[in-house]
Amino acid sequence: MPGMEKLLRGVLRYRNGVRQELIPQFERVRDNPEPTAILFTCMDSRMLPTRFCQTNVGDMFMVRNAGNLIPHSELFCGDSLNTEPAALELACIKNDINHVIVCGHSDCKAMNCLYGIRNVTSHDKDKNPFAAWLAKFGKASLNAFKEVERGSKSPLKFTGETPKHNFEAFIDPDDKFGIEDKLSQVNCLQQLQNISSYGFLKDRLESGRVRLHAMWFDIYAGDVYLFSRQAKRFVEINEETCNDLLKDCEHQKCHPIED
Numbered sequence: 001m002p003g004m005e006k007l008l009r010g011v012l013r014y015r016n017g018v019r020q021e022l023i024p025q026f027e028r029v030r031d032n033p034e035p036t037a038i039l040f041t042c043m044d045s046r047m048l049p050t051r052f053c054q055t056n057v058g059d060m061f062m063v064r065n066a067g068n069l070i071p072h073s074e075l076f077c078g079d080s081l082n083t084e085p086a087a088l089e090l091a092c093i094k095n096d097i098n099h100v101i102v103c104g105h106s107d108c109k110a111m112n113c114l115y116g117i118r119n120v121t122s123h124d125k126d127k128n129p130f131a132a133w134l135a136k137f138g139k140a141s142l143n144a145f146k147e148v149e150r151g152s153k154s155p156l157k158f159t160g161e162t163p164k165h166n167f168e169a170f171i172d173p174d175d176k177f178g179i180e181d182k183l184s185q186v187n188c189l190q191q192l193q194n195i196s197s198y199g200f201l202k203d204r205l206e207s208g209r210v211r212l213h214a215m216w217f218d219i220y221a222g223d224v225y226l227f228s229r230q231a232k233r234f235v236e237i238n239e240e241t242c243n244d245l246l247k248d249c250e251h252q253k254c255h256p257i258e259d
């Protein structure tokens with residue numbers, strides 16, 4: 001089993017190289033940590049956000065799970081406990097972080113599985129916790145996705161930071177991606193709605209101290225996308241789009257939707 005050998009050899013290379021660069025950085029942030037974002041992303045081994053965002057020590061918190069799901073607060077009841085709301089409180093309330101980012105990706109095994117089990121009604125959570133997790137917390141994404149699957153060209157509607165920040169989304173309007181990847185994009189946006197369901201964030205979401213963003217990584221092309229409320233779609237982050245995307249984030253005003 002070569003897996004552990006690879007990791008341990010990696011630790012040796014780290015000790016002889018990058019460790020010396022990191023120690024002063026750890027020291028620098030010890031008494032003055034200033035992370036500016038919390039990133040929820042998938043556990044997929046190909047997802048390397050610290051590389052494609054070029055972030056460093058102290059820059060952002062990260063939470064990873066299968067399918068970058070954040071359970072809706074309605075599902076966080078009774079005796080159930082989840083990491084994701086705890087991480088939101090730690091980041092946004094205890095550490096005053098302003099930006100919450102949900103980052104999905106193409107060829108996501110969790111989203112492929114969620115699509116595959118979309119018509120299965122019950123799951124044995126003891127025998128198949130993966131499917132049970134996806135079915136329970138991915139249900140809202142599947143519901144939102146139905147319009148896309150039907151081939152509707154109308155934009156999907158999502159709740160943003162508050163009901164006044166509702167936004168519309170055209171999913172893959174250029175039809176570049178497969179059906180599971182379209183579900184993955186819908187799933188990212190659905191998580192913003194789920195995050196906004198937590199009462200402990202309400203004041204910060206209303207005042208704009210906490211803002212929600214959706215990113216998406218196209219694994220095989222290596223392209224990174226950010227959802228633009230203005231453009232109502234995921235826009236590739238590149239030299240031409242970066243400034244406009246930044247403005248869109250900074251001036252993330254309400255974009256009221258007519259009912």
Ligand SMILES: [Zn+2]
Nearest residue numbers: 042044108109
């Ligand atoms: Zn994934």
